Amino acid sequence: MHLGNQIAPSLSEHMLVDTIDRFGRTPSSRVAVVLHLSRLRPPAPRPHHRRVARALLQDTAQRHDGQVFVLRNGDQVLICLPGVPGAGTVPRRILHDHPIIGSSTRLDPRALPPMLIRLMQIDAPDPTRLTSIFTLPADQSHLAAYAAARLAETVTPSSPEDEGFGPTAAANAIGRAIQAAPHAHRLHRQTGVMVSLSTMSGFRQLFAEYDMAGPGIAATGLPGSPPPVRDPFLLRHLAGALDQLLLQTIVNTVRRPGPFAPGNAAIRPRLHINLTLAGLGLPGFTALLERCRNARISLAVEVSLLDASADPDGFFRARDRLHRSGVDVVLDQITHLALAIAAPATLGADLYKLDWSPRLRTLDPHDHDGLRRSLAEMGLDRIVLLGANGEDALLWGLSHGIRRFQGRHVAIILAAERVLACPHSAGCSLAQCADRAAATDPEGRNGCLNLDLLDGITSPQAVPPDGLGQ
Amino acid sequence: MSSFSTPDPRSAAGGDLARSRMDDPARLLTLIGETVNTGTAREVLWLSLSMLPRPLAEPHHLRLAGDALAPLEAADRMRKFGLPNDDQIVVWRGAANELVAQCEALVRHLFADEPTLLPEPDRLVQRFRLPVDAARMREKIARSVPPEPDEPSALSVAAALTLATLAALEDNLASANVARFARRRDICMCNDDGSFGPAWETRILSSRELAETLKPDHDLRADPWLFRRLTRSLDRRMLALLSAPEELRSAGPFGINLTIGSILAPDFLRFDEALPGRLRGHVVIGLDPADVMTDPAGFGFARDFARARHYRLLLRGLSPAGFALLPRGRSGIDLVQLRWSQAWADTEMALDDPSTIVVSGADTVAALDWGRARGVRLFQGRVVSPATRRNTGHRL
Known part of the structure; x- marks a missing residue:
């Protein structure tokens, strides 16, 4: 029931108020569990959060003569008879050691909050505030106040979320749209840097990375194109389908800012290119190897951790083949959540790209210990912190011993170094310089009068291509 | 596809007989290995009922033919084995020519009315001597075990799915009767005495047979990411099949x-709601490692939810590299399924907790030996589990 852009108080809120009032006037005891899904970090609560929470609460409600109220703000409230701790049995044979399942979980509503918190904690900024427990009639006034607030509050409806990951046909259409998109829209270039604290030489260019923006575009959509695709499986398929286009674009672009434009190759930063494992078997990759050899450009291939996980044996074969060709292998798109379940160091890559997330600053001690262990396994001198778009990422990385970075923030710092060194920079802003450096078509570099410096060809801080840049 | 519309009566004869044979190939292989290792002499009679033409292979034929071996039960240290293809093998110690002659006479008598259909007698009833004939017997055992229902055809030259063909296939799946593609694979537990018993059976939809029907000339697995996408649709249909009350009862x-x-x-x-309480704690959910890595946050949520509802989680199909990449201790998974290959035999990797390991693709005695030597007790594969013994038509 919508009123303009607000949701009117629903039957649930009214029924909750009435129910609390009724149990406040009866001597029989009830317990209320409030699950504050509205306190999850957006985009949560997602439909599956709501659905699973509802199922768990409903299950307890059925066992304890209770009722579940789903409120407009996403919160869910269970009011039921208190359970009998320790009564009954559950299949303990295989689950006895599970931290969130005790023998009374299904029997005592008070055992629900720890389980709900564990389920939702990844998306909860403060897990301790995710649930509340009230006992009726003792806590009647507190629960009534909560219910009254929910009844009175204004709730703005959120757009319904498509759970189907998008239809396959849409991926087909968007794949064609990406192929037809302008060169500058679909090809990305970023620079990786190394911070050298010991020599006080500041930031040095490590590599220039080229990747096809296809999956990113597919996930967000193009202006006027079909709806975005959210299915990660379809996105990986699109990435593979665009390998050939990326290789063709890189190899055949001989004018600047293409990597094979004429210039002083000896001091060029290393070329990084993002490919799937299947892409390494394309004729275009053989051509790229040849071009790099002729141009004396050092090459590294970046493979996503997801691709490597899907076929670790194939990754090993590809890695060994690339090493024999003098090509380094970079494991890309490693999230801290992936590190909680996987050990990427076992893949033996030359560099590991860790995705920056603000959540890295707020990990609990246990997760932080696990992260430190993973970083040590990979080797701090082999980690590039990806997505360093702000000072917080840079500081976090430096405080953890990471010296290699990639992202908008370090691109701005590099731009500052260029502006300082460039005699034609009087009218340039740092953002302009960074944008021009990231451009993959000549039009994106209009206004720059020192393209050698912009491309790192005459950068005073360029790192010779010696593997790790050391 | 003809196998679905005209089921082979050999399968229908299954039932208890088939169940009792479940671990016979492994037991027979073990016995052969023991005779080789110790040099112990054994006599063997091999009744190749798999050679019988279909008119002579009705359930009652098979039962009577098996009974024809009864005289050999008097032989010293006699042991009897049944193979998935219905062949019957008797192993004993010492001379028993008279008993063998009685058996041969009974078999001949049984099929006396159909001399033109009957195979050559010396091919129907064969004699072996262990350990001399160990290699020949192993070869026959390997041939007796049918391929897994979902193994890709060796002659397959099918085209890979494209986004367009996948979209069409998803549309077809929405209305197709997929029950006939439902298959079971046994996971067997090795008992202390070396025999095998069922631990659980994995319910799958045969993607190969499904492709043959809905998208002929296409290999659904050729593009792994599109196949994973397709599994979402298959999951929905499988869950709907399993949620039927008569199925779970x-x-x-x-x-x-x-x-x-x-x-x-x-x-x-909906499936969870329909699941009887007696099955809580006895349903294993198999996960694809790539799917787990696709969405680690979603995996964590699903893992804790599934375990809160008393399901056991299994990570499927790991090679040594995958096993190292996804340590069980980090992922919080209950069980890990190793996909047997020579790579496992070549690795020095330790299995920290063998009770949590399932060796799949155990099609050879080498796989079995490798697992058992490391304390593994759960196996899936042709040696321990003839998967086609129960082609159950529309039932799961």
Whole structure:
């Protein structure tokens, strides 16, 4: 029931108020569990959060003569008879050691909050505030106040979320749209840097990375194109389908800012290119190897951790083949959540790209210990912190011993170094310089009068291509 | 596809007889290995009932033919084995020519009315001597075990799916009767005495047979990412099949392969609601490692939810590299399924907790030996589990 852009108080809120009032006037005891899904970090609560929470609460409600109220703000409230701790049995044979399942979980509503918190904690900024427990009639006034607030509050409806990951046909259409998109829209270039604290030489260019923006575009959509695709499986398929286009674009672009434009190759930063494992078997990759050899450009291939996980044996074969060709292998798109379940160091890559997330600053001690262990396994001198778009990422990385970075923030710092060194920079802003450096078509570099410096060809801080840049 | 419309009566004869044979190939292989290792002499009579033409292979024929071996039960240290292809093998110690002659006479008498259909007698009833004939017997055992129902055809030159063909296939799947593609694979537990018993059976939809029907000349697995996408649709249909009350009423412990997204979807909640309490703790959910890595946050949520509802989680199909990449201790998974290959024999990797390991693709005695030497007790594969022994038509 919508009123303009607000949701009117629903039957649930009214029924909750009435129910609390009724149990406040009866001597029989009830317990209320409030699950504050509205306190999850957006985009949560997602439909599956709501659905699973509802199922768990409903299950307890059925066992304890209770009722579940789903409120407009996403919160869910269970009011039921208190359970009998320790009564009954559950299949303990295989689950006895599970931290969130005790023998009374299904029997005592008070055992629900720890389980709900564990389920939702990844998306909860403060897990301790995710649930509340009230006992009726003792806590009647507190629960009534909560219910009254929910009844009175204004709730703005959120757009319904498509759970189907998008239809396959849409991926087909968007794949064609990406192929037809302008060169500058679909090809990305970023620079990786190394911070050298010991020599006080500041930031040095490590590599220039080229990747096809296809999956990113597919996930967000193009202006006027079909709806975005959210299915990660379809996105990986699109990435593979665009390998050939990326290789063709890189190899055949001989004018600047293409990597094979004429210039002083000896001091060029290393070329990084993002490919799937299947892409390494394309004729275009053989051509790229040849071009790099002729141009004396050092090459590294970046493979996503997801691709490597899907076929670790194939990754090993590809890695060994690339090493024999003098090509380094970079494991890309490693999230801290992936590190909680996987050990990427076992893949033996030359560099590991860790995705920056603000959540890295707020990990609990246990997760932080696990992260430190993973970083040590990979080797701090082999980690590039990806997505360093702000000072917080840079500081976090430096405080953890990471010296290699990639992202908008370090691109701005590099731009500052260029502006300082460039005699034609009087009218340039740092953002302009960074944008021009990231451009993959000549039009994106209009206004720059020192393209050698912009491309790192005459950068005073360029790192010779010696593997790790050391 | 003809196998679905005209089921082979050999399969229908299955039932208890088939169940009793479940671990016979492994037991026979073990016995052969023992005779080779110790040099112990044994006599063997091999009744190749698999050679019988279909008119002579009705259930009562097979039962009577098996009974024809009864005289040999008097032989010293006699042991009897049945293979998935219905062949019967008797192994004993010492001379028993008179008993063998009685058996041969009974078999001949049984099929006396059909001399033109009957195979050559010396091919129907063969004699072997262990350990001399160990290699020949191993070869016959390997041939007796049918391929897994979902193994790709060796002659397959099918085209890979494209986004367009996948979209069409998804549309077809929405209305197709997929029950006939439902298959079971046994996960067997090795008992202390070396025999095998069922631990649970994994319910799958045969993607190969499904492709042959809905998308002929296409290999659904050729593009792994599109196949994973397709599994979402297959999951929905499988969960709907399993949620039927008549299906769950008689079900024993079983496993089902699902994507993370499917565990969090309404279909799974409906299945969960329909699941009888006696099966809680006895349903194993198999996960694809790539799916787990696709969405680690979703995996964590699904894992804790599934375990809160008393499901066991299994990570499927790991090679040594995959096993090292996804340590069980980090992922919080209950069970890990290793996909047997020579790579496992070549690795020095330790299995920290063998009780959590399932060796799949155990099609050879080498796989079995490798696992058992490391304390593994759960196996899936042709040696321990003839998967086609129960082609159950429309039933799961």
